Each structure stands twice: as structure tokens, then as C-alpha cells.
Amino acid sequence: MKKPVSTRPRDLTVSKGTLLRRFWSYLGRDRLLLVLALLLSGSSSLLSLYGPKLSGQAINAIDLGAGQVDFDTVYRCAVLMALFYILSTGLTYLLNLVMIRLSRAVSQQMRHDIFENLMALPVGFFDRHQTGNLISIVTYDVDTITQSLSSDLLQILQSGITVIVSFVMMMTIAPKLVLIFLVTVPCTVLFIRWLTRRVRPLFRKRSAKLGELNGFVEEMLSGQKTIRAYGREDAVLERFDEKNRAAVDAYTVAEANGTVTGPSVTFINNVSLTLVCVCGALLFLRGEISFVQYSRKFSGPINETANIIAELQSAFAAAERVFGLIDAQPDTPDAPGALELTHVQGDVEFRHVDFSYEPGKPILKDLSLHAKPGSLTAIVGPTGAGKTTLINLLMRFYDVDGGGIYVDGHDIRQLTRHSLRSAFSMVLQDTWLFYGSIYDNLAYGKEGATLDEVVRAAKAAKIHSYIDRLPEGYQAILSDNGAGVSKGQKQLLTIARAMLLDAPMLILDEATSNVDTQTEQQIQAAMQELMQGRTCFVIAHRLSTIQSADHILVMRDGQVVEQGTHRELMAQNGFYRQLYEAQFDRA
């Protein structure tokens, strides 16, 4: 019945071979810390071999028997032991600090890189990916990586060193029995390979399902008011339960399979221990020595390493998602040698523009229009006719498929995005305000705007008296849902923000749709002033607001069907006139 919407689209994957290299590129960023970690972990491992030696010496001194104990040696050893333990504790803690620092630096850098890329991605990317899922990558997946880096990496380092040391010792004591490890070690390695191949997809699924759950939660919480108004809490809860169960199941399966490693490797080691013991015993009967103690020392770390490798699988699965997002294709960078748009005249021309969001579904076909500096161009037409698309192209949120857009005679693709966009003030129908004070929200587009300037803009946007009546005035905090702040007021706030910008061109996309008409007219007056000498594009459904436009484009199904002034269009007696008269029908 319901067509599943893919929440893990293909453009969020990363090739497997590069994963380790990518990891390394993050870890290796701070070489100094890494070298320090290696040194510290090496020396603390060596120290761990020295401690038992000291206590052994002390015991030898005690072993002389009652009344014979060599207290000098015992004291000397005890003092040395105490010193040594303090030293080794210090080193261990230092190593912990270094590893924490190292792993947190990696996660900080990863989050940083993700966000940098998010900001560079084309706006359309965010229409295809659920916000919550993206958030889950930045939070949960990065966290998973950090956790395993800080604990597991350290253990791998230490185990590695111990394995090598023990191996060398065994080689010197009983080279023959090493043969048995030539069997068990490859067994362990093969087993781990087999297991990781099996477990990785499970962890991948665990990450993905948790991301989906987060996406769902985020979406539903943001629509919570509507859900409550319709009393659909139970139905939504049911849907939540499905997602929740999927996430928990994925977790359980990954966990259940991932935790097979530990016992399995223990098993392999125990088997090898049995072999060593039985063979060793048989050898001993033939007069050779025992060395079981060292084989334990040797197998312990292998055991741990195997465990850790299994745990690293969850980190790898998470890393795939993280790198996938970091690698998502950003907007094409500014053309080499792109010009800065300066001293803007405001001459805007669309030449034979073709555009489609999805191939094969054209939105604009061969659209041409010319807005002279200081003119007011109004765009009207039924909903869905492609009006907002014009703005998307003009701001270069998307690039045209054919033809070109020219500002002051420059193809906008040859301009830096920054200079192009800052040539426009834009007010969208979709009011966007962030958590912060009203002042911060208004001054958002113009850094360092004085309170005076902000107040002036707020007055022009007819929102000053409202702000003034708030107990905290301009310092009042706008919260998530902004209870008490109406949609219309939010629109006025965004208009004030745009008015403060003072850019040479102005885009108003149904900017006053939730504002009452009287306020709108007052704003219009302020706008009129603002629009003096500026090239303006206005998208409006209230035809009253655009009668004075220099140029009206009437759009229908992606094409300009009529254009001209209000008077001319009315005289044409065509589609515009129909639209115009429809608003005064007195059925």
C-alpha cells in the first residue's frame, strides 16, 4: 500500500577499501599525540613486565626462611615497587589522557567536517534526507567511533606489544611448541575475518535503523501540534513502535552476533591451551620443559585483540555513514577566476532558461525576461507554476540546465556565489527564525548592526510596537515553536531582517502571505521606500500588491504566458484578467 521512502539513499555511501585510510587521515592529524601515545603505551607495557620481577626479588629475599629474611633487600624492593607503581600509574593515566584527547579530537574534526560539507551541499540535498537521520550521523555515529577509538585503540596498542614480547619469550624458551600457535593464530585470524564479514552489515543496519528512528522522531515531534489536534497520537505511536522495534531488533541482532567473537576466541585459545598442555605434558614425559605460563600470557592479548576487532566493526559501520556524509557531492565550487559582483546596477536577464529538478520533468522551458535596474518585476500565476523556481535559480541554489541568467551582463555562473547572493535581500514565505534573541534574529544578515538600525527596520516592518511590549524587548528569546509569536509576526520579523540588509536587489516570495492586509499596506509603503532604485522581484498572489509593477510576468505551467504592465495585461483580456477578476468574484 505504502511506497517505502528510502531514507538511506545511495549518495550516502563510501567505498570500503578507503575506510581504513580515511580513519588514518583523522588519527594521523596530530602526529605528536600519536607518537606520545605509542611511547607511553610501550613504556607502560614494559613496566608491567618489570613489576613482577621486583616482587620476585623480594620473595627470594623472604624465601630464606624464618629469622633469615633479608630485610634490606625486601625494603629496597618495596620502595622500588612503590615508586615503580606510582610511576606506572602516572604513565597509564597520562596515556588515558592522551587517548581521550586524541579520540575527542578525531570526533570533533569529524563533526566539523560533516558540518562544513552540510553547508556546502546543494539545498536540494536536504529535501531528500530526513533531518533526524542526518543529525543521528553527527551525534550517534560519531559517538560510536569515538567510543571505540578511545578504549579499543589503546587496548590494541597494548595487546600488540604484549603479544610480540610474549612471542619472543616463547621462542626463546620452547621454539617447538610455537608450532601449535602456528595453527591457532591463523585459526583466530580466519575466524575473525569470517566474523567481521558477517557482522559488519549487521552493524551497518543498526546504524541505519537508529538513523531512521531519529528521522521519524524528529519529523513527528515537529508536527506534534497537528498530531494532537487530530488526536492521532496512538496511530503515530504505532508507527513509532514499528520503527523502534526495527531499531531494537537491528541492535539486538548486531549485538548478539558481535558478542560471539569473545567466547569464540576464548574457545580457540582454550583449545590451543589444551593442545599445548597435553603436548607439553607428553613432551615433559620425554624430558622436555613446561612453559604453559607464557602461552597464557600470549593468548590473553590475542583474545582481547579479537574482541576489540569485533567491536571495531560497529565503529566501521558508523564511519561509513560519517564519511558518506562528508563525501556527499557539494555544490560545484565557484568557477575558477569567478568575479566578485560589485557596484551592482541591478540589471537582471533570463535568456532562454530551461530547468528541471528531475530529469525529464521540465519546470521552466525557454524562459526569457529582462528586469532593468530599479524596476519592479512581479511574478504571478497559479500555484505550482514555477514562480519559486525563478528565485531558486536567481539565488543560484540550482544551476540552469540550458540558457543563462545574467546580472549586470555577467553570467551568474561566472560570479562568486557569495557576492551574487549578498546582492539580494530575500524574504521567503517560509519564515525561518532560530533560537536566540529577537535582536540576533533581526541583525542576522548584517553583522554588527546597531540597535538603532535594528529598531528602524523593525519599525518599517511594523513589528516594533509588538517587540516593544515584550518584557525583554529586543532581547526576548524566540524559542522552537515560539508560542505567543504568531506566524504573521514571524513574517514581519523576517521582513525586518531583510530591510536591514540594504542590498541592491530585493526578492519577496509571498512574503506577506500571513500578514493582515492593513499591515501589509503599511509595509508596502516602507517597501516602496526600500525599493527605490532597487531591482525587485515580487511573487504575490494578492494582485493588489503588484499593480504598480513595471513589469508583470504571468506564469502558467513553467512558461510565461503573458507579460506587460497591469494596464496592458488587463487590456489583453487574457489569463491575467481572469486571475485578477477571480479575486473579486461575488458568488
Place this chain on the structure above:
Amino acid sequence: MARIGRYIRPYAAFIVLTMVIKLLGAVMELFVPYLMEIILDDIVPTGSRSAIFLYGGGMLLCAFGCLLLNILANRMSAVSSGKITEKLRHDLFERLSRLSARQLDRLTVSSAESRLTSDTYHINQLLARIQRLGVRAPILLVGGIFMMLTMDAPLALVLIGLLPVIGLIVYFVTKTSVPLYTQEQSVLDNMVRVLQENITGIRVIKALSKTDYEKERFRQVNRELTHLDQKAGFISSLTNPSASLVLNLGLTLVVVAGAFRVNGGQCQSGVIVAFLQYFVMILNAMLGVTRIFVIWSKGEASARRVADALETPPDLLVLPQENKPEEAPAHIEFRDVTFSYTGVGTNLSHLSFRLLHGESLGILGPTGAGKSTVLNLLLRLYDPDSGAVLLDGRDIRTIPNDELRAKFGVVFQNDFVAEGAIADNLRFFRNLDDAALRRAAEDAQAWDFIEKKEGGLQATVAVRGNNLSGGQKQRLLIGRALAGTPEILVLDDASSALDYRTDAQLRQALRQNYGAVTTVLVAQRVSSIRHCNHILMLSDGQVLGYGTHLELMERCPEYRRIAQAQMGEGKEAAV
């Protein structure tokens, strides 16, 4: 954790069983070296090969048993912790989805989101890990100490005397780290909020070339999070080294004390050698125990946040019905309603009106006049500070939620469009067939654009409806409101993005097919509401006028001014 104990309790028996199995596995594991020692110490001297093979076989058997038991226990721990988390999340989501608007505002969506996912995830991990690590270490610890006590009590007491010191260290570290982790989670909330804001506002941010500013903002919260995470990590990683230092120094004391005892002939030096062996075991066990505390601190911080959200007291309770419904009640009545969102100033004052079945009310007024507030109170998203809202003569505070909600079809300003199929957005989790959806879409003037889409009703709506134009979204939303054949239709500026022609068609469809539905609509255009039976003119929460279009034209100068201004657009339009 205690506060979410009731989620763990039902699985207590299962968890105990898991731990017992884990324990058996550990015992099996210990049998392997034990058997080995028998071989080496007792059997090898006898020279019996068959006994070597027999005990060797025993070792293999134990190894195999250990494998099976551990795999089983690990699985069981994953299952029980998963089940507990599932239930916990279920309840948390249920609670969150029923928060009143006021409560959700206070909590913020980002915090609700991270409590639901990140915090419950930490709890999940805590539960699973404690089951896996929590048996072996304490048992080995207790066992090791017990063995020491039987060998030489005075020497063992030297070590045991140090355990309270370790206890104190663990206590203080946990005490400092839990608040740090709590703080960290709340910084995480902030980070989630910054991400949300950036993703939803990406067009504005890019248009204003504020990406550098936003990057800096993210950098700050990222730095703060990293800093806190590091600090918490630094503190909780104190436990292990300091616990092992204390134990090791204890060992040094044992060696010295042992030297005296051996010298005095109270014990054998072999005991001290054995002590050293057990000491390694105790040390490792102790490190295992302290590690559990580190995991616990993080889980505890999350558990508290989850419990806080779960224990939010219910708001907007249904009151018991007091009186019988009145005779000849109005369908909707506001009786002297006064309301303020924040307690400062009033957003509505002394509003009264009555609507009969099938009547319509249009609400007009300047921005911030309290139009949407009327709807919020009618839908009982908030309760009035004084006065009452009545449906069919019953105070809506006494109407059970399900009954109340089923009466309404609602479109808010810039209402919520979910990612998924168009049909899902129309159906909105209700039991409606496609025919009903189509009928509603037709009436909402949405059918023509839906029909043109590939897949029709099944066509996909992008995240936040971003592949629909403003007008298409509004028509979809109106379709949603109509699809449930509501008793009362509430439209908050729901056609503002529609062009006039579509708006007019919509009004006509409503008049024809929904004549019996009582309608309350907020609009900016007089033309949208002038045909309503009643019109309410609000300004700053005060009633400026109430009556029909003609009455208000006569009596209410503010209304007349707006009407004339708007009608004046059409040269001959004055009525």
C-alpha cells in the same frame, strides 16, 4: 537508574538467569586452567598418558561448554536490554507526543529528540554491558579475596583494608562525572538544535551568505561538546589507574608484612607467592568493577534525563463532568474567555461567541491580534485562564481527548507535511479509504495537481513537503482536514498561498459539500470570510466587532476600513 527501575523489574528474573549462565560460563572457563594444573602437577609425575588424554578431553569439554554458555548469555543480555529499551522508548515517545504545547516548548524538540534516541541508546548499552561484564569481575573479586582470607587472614586484611579507599575514589569520581555527563547531553541538545536550524533554514542561510557564521556557531557548540566530553573522560578515567595504584601499593605492603610474618615464622613464603597470583586476578577483577562504574555514570546521566521527561506531569487533564449539558446548546461557545501565553499581558480578553451547527465564523484582525489563539483554545491545545469553551453545551475540559479530537478537521498556518506518499499525508494515520481521500482532495482543489503527479496519490512528498509549492501544500492540508468528515472545520489562514481563483473554487466546494459542518476560519482577506454567518474582528486580543459582514460594515469602522481597502482593489467592488 533507580527511576527507570520499573522497566527493568519485569526482566529481573531473565537478567538473573543471564547472569547465572554467565557465571556458569566463567566457572567453566576457570576449570580449564584448573584441569591443566592437575595435568601438570599431579598427572605428569605419575606418567600416565591415558590420564593426560582424559583430562585433556575434560579441558576441551569445558572450553566448549564455556563457549556455548557465554554465547547464550550474551544473546540473552542483548535481548533483555533491547526489550527494556524498546518499552522505555515506547513510553517516552507516548509521553512526549502527549506533551502540551507549553511543555514541549519548554523541553524543546531537539532535547526531546536526543532523549528519545541518544539517551535511551546509552541506557541500552549500559544494560547490555553490565550483564556481560557485571558477573565475572565481582565474582572473581570476591572469590580472590576469599581465597586470600583462607590462606593467611592477617595478610589478606592488609589488602581488604584498602578496599574502602577504592570505594571512596569510585564514589567521588562517579559523583563528579554524572553531572558532567548530564551537562554533556544538554550541550548535545544544543548541537542538535543548531543542526536542525541549519538544515531547515538552509535557503535563508545561503541567501544571506551566513554559512561562515553558522560554521562558527557550530564550531562553538562542537568545541563545547568536545571540551565537556573530554573533561568527563579525564575524570572518569581516573578511576582505573588510581584503583590499581591503591591495590599495587597494598601489594607492596603485603610483601613487607609478609616478610615480617615469614621472619617470625607465622607463614610460609609459598603463601606470598600464591598471594601474588591471586593478586593479579583481584586487580583485573577490580579494574572490571570500576569500568562498570564508568559505564554506569554515563548511563545514569541519560537515565535521569529520560526519567525527567517521563515524569513530566500530565497537562490539560480531562475534568469530570459536573452538570448536565444545557438545554438548546450552541455547537461552539466561547464564554467570556481570557487567556495569556506567558502570564504577561493578555492574548485574548473576555471573548464570547456562539455558533450553531452548520454555522461559520470568520476571524479577522491585524497580525498578533489573537486569531490563532482562538483556535488553540477551541482545540484545547491550551486551557483558558478564565471563562470556558463549550461544545454542545459541554465544557471542553470535560470531554475525553479522543472524542474531542475526532470532531475536528484542522489546518494550521504552515502546517506539518511529512515525508512519504501524498495519500499518507491526506490520511494522516486515520482509517480512511482512497475514495475518501480522493473526494477530500477534490473538494480541497488538490486533486488536479495530485492527478498530474506520477503515481497520483502514491506520489512522494519530499522532506517538509519541499517538492510542493506553498499553494499545493495548503491544498493538501485542507484535503487532510476534509478527509475525516469533521464536525468542525478549523482553518487558520489555510488558503493564504492560494491564488484568488483557486481560493474562490475552494470556498464554493466547501459551501456545497460541507454545508452542515461548523467552520471556523482565520483569514487575511475579507473575501474569504465575508460569507460567514458570523465575523469576529479582533485586535490585540480585544473584540472590536462581532456580527455579519453587513453589520460590521455598518458598525465596525476597523472592519470597514479593511474591507474597503481590499475591495477597493477592484474598482467596482464596494458592497
